[in-house]
Amino acid sequence: MREVRLRFSKQGRLKYISHLDINRAMTRALKRAEIPLWYTEGFNPHPYMSFSLPLSLGVESLCESVDIRLVGDIKNDEIKKRLNSVLPENLKIIDVYDDFRDSSEIMYSDYVYKFQFADNELALKKIKAVLDSNEILALKKGKQGRKRVFKETDIKAFIDKYSISIRRDLIVLNIRLLAGTEKNLNPTLLFDTIIRLIDMDFEWRSIARISLLDKDYKEFK
Numbered sequence: 001m002r003e004v005r006l007r008f009s010k011q012g013r014l015k016y017i018s019h020l021d022i023n024r025a026m027t028r029a030l031k032r033a034e035i036p037l038w039y040t041e042g043f044n045p046h047p048y049m050s051f052s053l054p055l056s057l058g059v060e061s062l063c064e065s066v067d068i069r070l071v072g073d074i075k076n077d078e079i080k081k082r083l084n085s086v087l088p089e090n091l092k093i094i095d096v097y098d099d100f101r102d103s104s105e106i107m108y109s110d111y112v113y114k115f116q117f118a119d120n121e122l123a124l125k126k127i128k129a130v131l132d133s134n135e136i137l138a139l140k141k142g143k144q145g146r147k148r149v150f151k152e153t154d155i156k157a158f159i160d161k162y163s164i165s166i167r168r169d170l171i172v173l174n175i176r177l178l179a180g181t182e183k184n185l186n187p188t189l190l191f192d193t194i195i196r197l198i199d200m201d202f203e204w205r206s207i208a209r210i211s212l213l214d215k216d217y218k219e220f221k
Contacts, residue, residue: 007063138153
């Protein structure tokens with residue numbers, strides 16, 4: 001038995017399907033591609049699959065990964081070829097490799113946000129003001145007794161660095177967020193917080209995760 005990592009992208013309309021659905025799609029694709037998988041033992045055997053860092057709903061990604069265990073003799077290039085022939089559009093295997101790091105080493109995640117407003121110049125100034133402020137108060141769902149309430153949480157410390165500019169008709173925000181096992185920031189929560197604080201309606205937006213990094217800012221693979 002050996003363990004390999006599948007690095008894949010999730011783009012386009014697939015950003016609207018959940019992590020559980022991605023898990024199911026990958027499981028079905030592995031079966032259709034006749035990849036010789038190792039199955040767990042017990043009353044309900046299932047193939048071993050371990051995702052490095054589940055992606056938020058509505059976010060695209062170029063750097064997702066899932067680990068699988070194999071029992072047969074098959075080359076990594078052949079795994080990639082077979083899976084890409086059966087996977088749905090916008091879900092593609094980028095690489096397959098044996099030597100990989102533990103997901104606990106993930107510390108940061110780089111994202112690209114794209115916004116469009118009726119007045120991009122004004123929105124740019126307001127977004128910069130939010131990101132440069134001493135605190136950024138997000139509204140997170142919580143519980144107070146049996147009631148569900150929104151609690152203010154300062155997410156400023158979860159932002160490592162950013163750059164923002166207007167390119168053509170879009171505001172493009174490149175931002176690095178904490179993404180470790182203990183401290184991490186949901187990219188969708190950041191987007192919702194920015195829109196709430198600048199108090200402007202957006203006309204279009206997209207969010208994409210482009211890389212995962214360790215504590216030394218080296219690419220996680």
